[in-house]
Amino acid sequence: MSRAEAPAGRAVAGRLGLSLLRSEVGTTFRRWRTLALLGVLAAVPVLVGIAVKVETGDGGTVGSAEGPAFIGQVTNNGLFLVFTSLAATLxxxxxLAVGVVAGDAVAGEAGSGTLRYLLVAPAGRTRLLLAKYVTVVTFCLVATLVVAASALAVGALLFPVGEVTLISGTTVSFGEGLLRALLIAGLVAASLTGLAALGLFVSTLTGSGVAAMATTVGLLIAVQIMDQFPQLDAVRPYLFPHYWLSFADLLRSPVSWDQLLRNLELQGWYVAVFGSAAWAGFTGRDVTA
Incomplete structure (x- = not known):
């Protein structure tokens, strides 16, 4: 290939990659299963908000020990319903929703017989796998924002909103509180990227979407259980859900960054390890379906 042809070839490959990504994202978010998952996630803040409103309607209180973190502050400021809902769904x-989408990403195509047709496209296996992973990460972000947006709407409808008293006791404006809520939603989405890579890896190992989804969800439950045992203290800091709830540190002033950065570093390692494993297995796999 000449020097003049090389940039043109890269441009064509780039357009093919973007076209493939748009197709994958569009296909994923048009599926009824994806829409149903998002609908369930949107319903959680509604149920939590109504439950708190009913519980406190006669002047009662909701103790933070009886529910998700921040639930005791919801009645004073509806913005806390965002934090409560994220803590409840995370x-x-x-x-679970991410595990379903990630587990089905490759295995679902193989099971339906469409994977070999996708591989005929000139984009190649690496770009296809990357498009699949970016699609799952996009779902992580959209799912998290759906929970946050639903909680914000319900919280503003059912409870007063205004200045936000952080868990460190500092009071900030509603605008700053809203910005922190947006940052927390982004952090929660980033916290799911390790699971997304694990689910994609599992999805490359089988031709059954149901089996891949069940395995991914099963691993999620097993790791969550392991993270609850103090006897496994030597292992727990390396389990992908261990620092998930560290997003609460963004509600301190000053922000405590230690566990936040550990969480992001841990997710990065899971993405690197299981992403590489998925690539190695998928690019060398003999696809017959």
């Missing part, structure tokens, strides 16, 4: 509902 241990199970959000990762």
């Amino acid at each position: 241990p199970f509902f959000l990762p």
Whole structure:
């Protein structure tokens, strides 16, 4: 290939990659299963908000020990429903949805017989796998924002909003509180990228979407259980959900960055290890379906 042809070839490959990514994202978010998952996630803040409103309607209080973190502050400021809903969905509902989408990413195509047709496209296996992973990460972000947006709307409708008293006791403006909520949503989405890579790796190992989804969710539950045992203290800091709830440190002034950065570093390692494993297995796999 001449020097003049090389940039043209890269440009064509780039356009093919973007076209493939748009197709993958569009296909994923048009599926009824994806829309149903997002609908369930959007319903969680509604249920939490109504439950708190009913519980406190006669002047009662909701103790933070009886529910998700921050639930005691919801009645004073509806913005705390965002933090409460993210804390309530992060241990199970959000990762379950991500596990379903990631597990089905490659295995679902193989099971339906469409994977070999995708591989005929000139984009190649590496770009296809990368498009699949970016699509799952996009779902992580969209799912998290759906929870946050639903919680913000319900919180503003059912409870007063205004200045935000952080868990460190400092009071900030509603605008700054809203900005912190947006940062927390981004951090929660980033916290799911390790699970997304793990699910994609599992998805490359089988031709059954159901089996890949079940395996990914099963691993999620097993790791969550392991993270609860103090006897495994030597292992727990390396489990991908261990620092998930560290996003609460963004509600301190000054912000405590230690566990936040550890979480991001840990997710990065999971993405690197399982992303590489998925690439190695998928690029060398003999696809017959």
